[in-house]
Amino acid sequence: MVPIPSMLDQHAEEACFLILLHHYAVRGPHYNLDDLGKLDERIDAHLDGLRIAGSSGLELLLAQLGPHTVGEMFASVVLAVEGNNAQALSQLSEHLRRAAQTEQGYLMALGWLDWQRVAPWIERLLASSEPLFRRLGLAACGMHRQDPGPSLLTELSRADPNVLARAARTAGELRRRDLMLALGAHRLHTDPATRFWANWATAQMGDEQALEPLRPFAEQPGEFQYPALCVVLAWQPREHSIPWIRLMTQHTEQRRSGIQAIGLLGDPANVPWLIQQMSDLPYARVAGEAFSLISGADLALLNLELQDLPDFDAGPNDDPEDANIDMDPDENLPWPDPRRIAAWWQAHGGHFQAGIAYTLGLRQSESSFRQILAQGQQRQRIAAACGIARFRPDEVLFPTSAPAWRQKRLLGDAERHS
Structure with a gap:
């Protein structure tokens, strides 16, 4: 039975919206792996509605493509690859050349699809004469943790910085020490x-030697801030991290990064200072997150949240004259109650040893990081993946942004071989 047009429109609209939500969720502080799995199931259910419609589903999506239609690009690529529709893929490639902002949708589709299905198309991308498509091919290999072979070294010698950046990222995801x-x-x-x-x-x-150039990225807001912070804190000697973090907390523009760094460092000796920061509204929620990262205390579950939420807006707002257009990075974090948290720490802090690194109440180790990968929130899982990398120097990095079913399969494989 072919879905009626209104149903088809709804499937398209929902699939396109939900994949954008997924793009945010994989970096969000309030999604865990099960949450991602439920979101992925919703996306796939709407894709199924479009699949059932046959060519009508893909035609509808192609007709909706525009300069900023990231979700429509995602769904179109998924259906075109699954249907081995060379004509549609050619049309999508042409659209991508004209509408660079839809590239993220193309990338998400390549990461969403099963490797066996998408591998032939990725081979064509890697062999392209156009930097845009070679970059997409490299990105797909990185997302799937599949080695593209000698082409990585070739691309690292290119002049195009966009290709260089993607080649470097993929080399890191694959742990290509030869490069x-x-x-x-x-x-x-x-x-x-x-x-x-x-x-x-x-x-x-x-x-x-790579840690020093990463520190400026970790200190300032931006897309590289948190991944830089996770890597630096995972690999930098503790005696170097402590004074660096102290300096960050002393500068207003770096204090949020410093608070996150304290959480990643994991030393319970810093908890009293974190509790003090919970009374400072701009830093209260990230301080609560850092406290939870060290202690494992779930603020909502343990009723450690404020009952009356403060009147605080980090932006953006509806004022066209306001230059602050950045989204609040802590929007989905709970507001901690400093008084209740201080009482909880008074009762439970004795179980922690100062100078020892903890994550979610567990001493940092390969096994605790794997437990966090299975049960933690996404920001915590990203940090855990960096932690595991130290214990498994020859393994590819764990893909915390991959579809949930793929991540769960990898976790199951790791558990069986441990």
């Missing part, structure tokens, strides 16, 4: 993305 020299050549690259990913990659292969 450390090539990556190191871009340690001080003038392009910020290339510089970040080159150092991010080699740092997770034990390159201590």
